[in-house]
Amino acid sequence: MTIEQFQYAALALGAVALGMSFIMSVGIDRTRSNLLAGLFAGTVGLAVATMPVYADGVDVAHPQMLARLQGLTESAAIALAGFYMLSLLGSSEVRGPRARVVRASSWAAVLLAGVHAAMAITWPVQRLNDYELSLGEPGTLSTPGFWLFAGFWIVALIAYAVGWGGLAVGGLDAAQERRAFAFMLASAFVIAATALPPVAAGICVACWICLCVYGQLEYATARAQRSVFLSRFLSPQVSRLVESRGMAEAMKPHQADLTVVCADLRGFTAYSEGVPSQAVVDLLADYYDAAGEVVAKYGGTITNYAGDGILILVGAPIADPQHAATGLALARELLTAVEPVIGRWETRLHPLGLGVGLASGRVTVGAIAAETRMEYTAIGMPVNLAARLCSHAAAGEVLLDAAAAGLCPSEAVQLHGELHVKGFTDLQLVYAVAPS
Numbered sequence: 001m002t003i004e005q006f007q008y009a010a011l012a013l014g015a016v017a018l019g020m021s022f023i024m025s026v027g028i029d030r031t032r033s034n035l036l037a038g039l040f041a042g043t044v045g046l047a048v049a050t051m052p053v054y055a056d057g058v059d060v061a062h063p064q065m066l067a068r069l070q071g072l073t074e075s076a077a078i079a080l081a082g083f084y085m086l087s088l089l090g091s092s093e094v095r096g097p098r099a100r101v102v103r104a105s106s107w108a109a110v111l112l113a114g115v116h117a118a119m120a121i122t123w124p125v126q127r128l129n130d131y132e133l134s135l136g137e138p139g140t141l142s143t144p145g146f147w148l149f150a151g152f153w154i155v156a157l158i159a160y161a162v163g164w165g166g167l168a169v170g171g172l173d174a175a176q177e178r179r180a181f182a183f184m185l186a187s188a189f190v191i192a193a194t195a196l197p198p199v200a201a202g203i204c205v206a207c208w209i210c211l212c213v214y215g216q217l218e219y220a221t222a223r224a225q226r227s228v229f230l231s232r233f234l235s236p237q238v239s240r241l242v243e244s245r246g247m248a249e250a251m252k253p254h255q256a257d258l259t260v261v262c263a264d265l266r267g268f269t270a271y272s273e274g275v276p277s278q279a280v281v282d283l284l285a286d287y288y289d290a291a292g293e294v295v296a297k298y299g300g301t302i303t304n305y306a307g308d309g310i311l312i313l314v315g316a317p318i319a320d321p322q323h324a325a326t327g328l329a330l331a332r333e334l335l336t337a338v339e340p341v342i343g344r345w346e347t348r349l350h351p352l353g354l355g356v357g358l359a360s361g362r363v364t365v366g367a368i369a370a371e372t373r374m375e376y377t378a379i380g381m382p383v384n385l386a387a388r389l390c391s392h393a394a395a396g397e398v399l400l401d402a403a404a405a406g407l408c409p410s411e412a413v414q415l416h417g418e419l420h421v422k423g424f425t426d427l428q429l430v431y432a433v434a435p436s
Contacts, residue, residue, distance in 0.1 A: 017045025071120025082109030105163030182215025253366025258315025324407030353395020
């Protein structure tokens with residue numbers, strides 16, 4: 001390969017890497033990890049694109065300042081890779097010794113970036129003439145400059161392998177895990193490119209680009225599949241939370257003070273037995289759509305569809321200090337939104353109605369995952385109580401427990417009375433929505 005061909009090839013590969021960097025940083029959600037991944041790809045592209053300037057080597061007696069500064073692009077890439085690993089670790093479920101190893105490897109990469117910057121400024125001749133532009137020439141392996149920088153990159157490769165490996169074997173959000181695995185393999189190629197002859201180095205950079213593109217495509221695919229799930233079951237606010245923090249961090253089990261809203265249709269059993277099954281399916285689809293719009297408006301989270309029943313959380317995974325008042329407003333608007341749906345589908349022989357129950361308190365919320373399924377759910381007394389109050393509510397009625405009523409404006413509720421509620425030993429003081 002001639003020097004001119006090497007220059008064109010390096011510029012082309014660098015331009016591709018810079019374009020990939022732009023897509024990573026701007027073409028998808030601007031989260032911290034995406035931005036760092038994009039900047040990492042961009043600095044690698046810049047390092048590759050600027051290398052042809054020194055294809056003839058560096059003046060040993062008077063190395064230019066640009067030759068020293070060109071090495072800083074490599075230093076920046078090393079540091080950004082370390083910070084990217086730290087960002088992934090922060091949004092993962094990696095804990096214990098493995099988390100400490102990944103964190104140590106990431107900070108080691110950042111420290112090595114500083115070491116590399118000092119070496120690049122101090123020894124530009126050794127970096128370029130003895131190491132990056134000399135492999136394959138006679139006597140290269142006998143020069144101290146070659147082993148100085150080769151030793152550095154061997155240490156950097158070990159740090160990357162340990163860090164990426166610790167992240168890629170599990171604990172990351174599925175979308176990030178696939179990209180991390182691709183980046184782990186890509187790191188070996190881009191480091192090898194620093195020492196190989198031009199043709200081999202170009203092949204290594206091309207392999208690095210292919211692996212990064214593969215990782216990005218896997219990330220985008222997994223993210224799209226997750227978005228379909230989120231749009232069906234979670235409010236837009238919760239969807240954005242998951243996208244920014246990652247599924248693992250946003251959905252991990254924790255205790256939260258919230259309000260549970262339970263709603264189901266009155267007369268649904270008789271209706272489903274007395275009308276064609278397709279009419280039942282169409283009713284439920286219409287009902288779910290109307291309820292979903294209301295829940296999204298108030299920032300609630302639907303955790304379960306069970307036939308005609310809907311279980312809604314207000315205050316998780318996004319906290320809401322006014323969760324009871326928000327839940328009450330949601331319940332009232334839910335009655336209004338479902339009313340035209342009922343009017344379209346009920347018959348003279350099979351009337352329908354909607355009853356709603358609310359209960360507030362502390363519950364444990366989070367994702368419960370099996371091998372092939374994941375559900376975001378809540379466990380605690382308020383969940384059971386809301387379901388029981390819902391079963392007591394008449395069509396068009398909203399019943400609240402004392403805790404929820406106490407958190408709502410006093411003029412919005414009125415005492416309904418004491419009820420024997422299944423599963424609870426003591427009588428429950430129950431409130432209802434006051435007339436407007």
